Amino acid sequence: MEPKRAGRPRRNASAAPPEPERGYHHGNLRRALLDAALALFAERGTFDFTFRELARAADVTHNAPYRHFHGKEDLLHALRAEGLARLAELEHEALLSAGHDPRARVAALGEAYVRFAVGEPAVFRLVLTYPIAEAGPEARGAESYALLERAIEEGRQKGVVRTDLSARELALAAWSLVHGIASLLVSGHVPAGPKRIKGYVALLSSVFFEGASAGAPAPRGYG
Structure with missing residues (x-):
């Protein structure tokens, strides 16, 4: 006679299922x-x-x-790259609606930059004010800066922007202006708001092109 096999132990119906380890799922x-x-x-x-x-x-x-x-630097690189990708996306969208006028395109990039800073202040501070060792191009804002430089170069080719200074030099000047107002807005030193942002950028764009336009006098003390 075949021995009787032991049955499976009954599961306690009242026992709660084990909780998954935090983070695992x-x-x-x-x-x-x-x-x-x-x-x-x-x-x-x-x-x-x-x-x-x-x-x-x-x-x-x-x-x-x-x-x-792998560590904190790896985390910071990922945060910077992600933030800069969002900034570049906003700037690409701004260029699509700016048309072909170089002045409008530079202003659109500036406004997108400032709106990004005001809309995501923590990301802005991380991306553009927190030093990170050995950051690659994607974490240094290479794409965003290239868009601005390209818009200025288009102006140079159309005879709107001066040619005795390089597009890179002029892009640095334009970036300095919008980064300054963005930092002031994020820190609360000047009042914010959609209309104010547009007004600030319009004023700074006018100041920039006053010195960057073709035929403008050479900047004294530079070069």
Whole structure:
């Protein structure tokens, strides 16, 4: 006679299923970590937090950040690259509606830059004021700066912008103007608002082209 096989142990119907480990089944762990890092930066003004603190803020296990980032520099590079990609996207959209006039295109890029700064101040401060060692082109704003330089070069080719200074030199001057007003707006030193932003950019664009237009006198003390 065949021996009777032992049946499977009955499962306790009242027992609750085990809870998954925090962070293990996170829907989008990388996104959660990036958002938590930005929130901590906005709160503290620095990136002096540890990965344990980041994990706690994202409500994941303490070693979860290392699944996506080798260390804090890697995390910061990712945040910068993502922020600059959003800035470049806004600037591309601005150029589409600006038409072909070089003055309008430069002004549109400036307004997109300022609106990005005001709309995402924590990202703006990270992207453009926080030093990061050995950042690649995608984390240094290469695309955004190239768009501005290209718009100015188009003006040079059309005879609207002076040619005794390079497009790169003129782009630096234009960037300095819009970065200045963007920083003042983000820090609260000047009042913000859509109409004010448009007005600030229009004024700065006028100032820029006063010196950058073809036939303008050479800047004294430069070069």
